[in-house]
Amino acid sequence: MPEQEAPQPAAPEAERVPGIEPAFAALAERFGDELVAARKTADGPDFTVAPARLADFVAALRESVLAEPHLFVDACGVERETALEVVYRFSLVSRREIVTVRAHMPKDKPAVASLAVMYPGARWPEREYAEMFGITVTGHPDMRHLLLPEGWVGHPLRKDYVYPLDHPYLAPDPLREDPVRVLGHAPEGEGEES
């Protein structure tokens, strides 16, 4: 793989130390403290901004880094140790360059500004991470549940999510519930994993 590079450190806190690379000085000047980090990776620039300014920041990017035709690639949520993160990706059409924009939010009251008006493709992924992580997306035109049924309790992709085993949608598996009855003997080896 030609574009192989050293793995990025996962902890977002550590990235703040190198701070903002000089290439993005103009953006840093414009957004001040709200541009938390900006660096260049092998894939392309990677920004971390304050969640409330996410939409403004992407709008600003469209005048600089994303001035060329670009594809809205993806939006997803990630749970870090101390914060929730949303990751937006854009890809230039002409060459390999992926622009990543992140925002960190506290776990108790996460909220982020929506890109759905600028990029209609962001509507669904924003709905998805909103229900999966419990993130409030401000400025989104349509915040119904996307994949989960309306009224689903909890946010399944959070690490502390407890699976509702008594939920009517989840039929119990007889082999796992009562293996003695099904197999005629108790299974060994269960619980030895990891």
Added chain:
Amino acid sequence: MNEANVGTTDQLIVNMGPQHPSTHGVLRVALTLDGERVVSADPDIGYLHSSMEKIAERLDYRQYISYTDRFDYLGAMCNEWVFVRAVERLAGIEVTPRCEHIRLLMAELNRLASHLLYFGAMGIDTGATTVFLYCFRERELILDLFEWVSGQRLLYNFLRVGGLRNDLPDGWVEQCHAAMDALASRVDEYDTLLSENRIFIARTRGIGAITAEEALAYGFSGPCLRGCGVPYDLRRVDGYSLYPELDFEVCVEEGGDCLSRHMVRSRELRESIKIVRQVLARLPEGEVNVPVPRRLKVEPGEVYERIESPRGELGCYLVSDGSDKPWRMHWRAPSFYNLAPLDRLCRGHWMADMVAVIASTDIVLGDVDR
């Protein structure tokens, strides 16, 4: 509801799906019709949601490979490929040249199989049942190849981190050549039956049209985006794997309508046959596996790896915390983004066009819902 129409004619609200022959799985579209014109189409997804991303967090990398087959089940080899690429990139593993060739071969064969199924589905959705059966007949040739090499016809679990389940069996390359020859002679038949048929052209030209700017903002990718005149093919844009060394053309059609998307796939069938033949010709000898620890632990970090799957940009976002299981795993599923603008594509067209539009975006509901 369109305010101007209220009081003049009643609008009909129908549920298209989840049990409908043309929704390619369990998709429900809440359709508002004025006569037979689509006023709005609201896709309702999630019927096939299987928590692929959550499951990844409790399985190690080796175990998860067999799950990657199961969301976009028509492009299983591509799913496996992008996943193992992501893991290998995080772990810093370099695979052998023969392995890389075989992986690319598998991905292209999978693209052929997937596009053939698309052809059939497009045919059956526009009423030409026979093309469907022809495409299945030829798809069988490719599935036989997959079955031989990996042991299964749909859910291969063939790729491994650092290698493959096994090398190509003796005689496989010859059979693959034969299958490509058989397929190449039949592709023209599909074009005669569908792409060149005047009824089919009338059904698809100008239907579900979208401009390149909008398509980019919607996250359209793959043949759908190339049908809008954007030469965005990750095999060329990223130039991953061996693609820079191979001779093939990025198929682009102007128009952005169902016919353009169809023609892109039609041409890609031929390009993929070309690629497969090239790879078979230059397939190097040697080992396919590099030694990888049983319980693979990768460095903490994150990676976004993407390849061009039959449906578009298939991305794998992998966040590792240093253990043997992913901390977070996210799929950038092409069908998910290709389905999202359904309302935009269908609005104002006939209800019958809706079927053609859904078919032309070539969605797999397992891929949409993950």
Added chain:
Amino acid sequence: MTTNTRQPQSAWALLADIVGGAASVIKGHVVTLRNWLRPKVTGQYPYRDPAKEWVPKPGYRGDFALIHDPERPGGLRCIACMACANVCPDKCIHIIGQGKGKERHPAAFDIDIGLCMYCWLCVEVCPVRAITLTPEYHNVAFTPQELIRDINDLKARGEGIAEPLLPVPIERSVLQPPTAKKKDVSEA
């Protein structure tokens, strides 16, 4: 054929359109006629006649079998090390081991193939290459209980199988010689 998106500009264009449309339609009929006369590709399932039955290629991932070793207690190669039960993503393998050290063998070995997803990982991790998937694909049953394969069943299915089935010689796959893997087991 007329379409609402592309109207011919003159009478001649209209005529050309009609002729072209008719020609394209007739060409399609030639293709279907040609296929009408070609040999048919489908067969009958299931044939009572074994000669006509479709046989999967070696290495097809169908039903399970345990490989025999007459010199070991229980007659099986399995050492009840739980590697397969642990690696199984679906946790469909249930083993009870018996004996210590070299005498260790499974007293019970159940695989719920209704839960199994035929991923082949159990074969891959087995340190002694004692389990395999066979090309047997007639796995239908009327009750979930019938889908549970017990040790006798698995042993009977392993009749005549010397090594895990693969389309290639074992050295060209991820399966390693049994000796090399024994160390790994102690680690795990």
Added chain:
Amino acid sequence: MSIHTIGVIIKDWLIGLLAGWGVPVELSRLLIEVLTWAVGAALCIIAIMLAALVFIYLERKVSGYIQSRLGPTRCGPVGILQSFVDVIKLLLKEDIVPAEADRVLHTIGPILFLAVSALAYVVVPWDEGGTVAGKVDAGVGVLFMAAVGSMGLIGIVVGGWGSNNKWSLLGAIRGAAQMVSYEIPMLLALMCVVLQAETLSLAGIVEDQKGSIIAWNFLRPWMWLPVVLFLISGVAEINRTPFDIPEAESELVSGFHTEYTGMKFALFFLAEYGNLLLVALIFSVLFLGGWLSPFGYPDPLRLPGIIWLLAKSLLIVLIVMWVRWTLPRLRVDQLMGLAWKLMIPAGFVALGVMCAVIMLGWA
């Protein structure tokens, strides 16, 4: 001996029998007449059913062979009993009426559809001088057929409306629009033949083509346009691909018969194949010389005319099936456009050409 003469012999024998019992001849003539029509009607229904069974089997085999499949093979040798088994299956199936449906209309729909389909068979000239009713079609067979044939859509609309299903309703409305539109080019094509034969009687049209194959209408150059028009609009009338938009399985989930099960579904099915046979028969009568032998009149092979008629119809049915398994479906507006913008003007052109031919005395 033609069917007609057999009918006359049976009638005479019955009248003699009744006269022996002291029934007045006038009354027994009336009774016989009623009986004849009743028997004719029963024969029509049986003919339709048999034709449908054969055609369902044929359709499956044809579609199978075109699609590189084997088609049915299990019931009987090469699966020949498949459609009988299907009928038994359909008869045994539960008859489900949706809770919100209009029970009466839901039931009437398929019956109407089949009845109308059967009615049109009355005027088909099976053999020399023989319709099912045993007599010549009173000189207005074409008119009768056209009038009755267009009533079939009532069954579709009633069934689609009575199902209280939105898809069915859409299918029914589509069906109504389509049948009304394609009636016109079909009639224009018919008019050409009527002008050629100078009679409205279907039997008369066959008489007009008396002779070997070169005397048949389809070989007359001015008939080529009507042949194409009649074939296309005939396929459209019987709702088959590429004009199957009232059913449109991939769009409307089977359209007007979505909500039908069991025998009611079977009635729709039977009627559709009955209509297929009817269109093939009428086409043979109009353009392929009906019961005439291709080798000249009288037939040098001495085969009954009905065999020739059925053989020609079978050929047409096979062609229609071949078309069905080849082409994609038109969209509803394109279908209407084809009828109104192309086929109806073409029909008038054909009619004009026909008139010119007559005035020039070539016919």
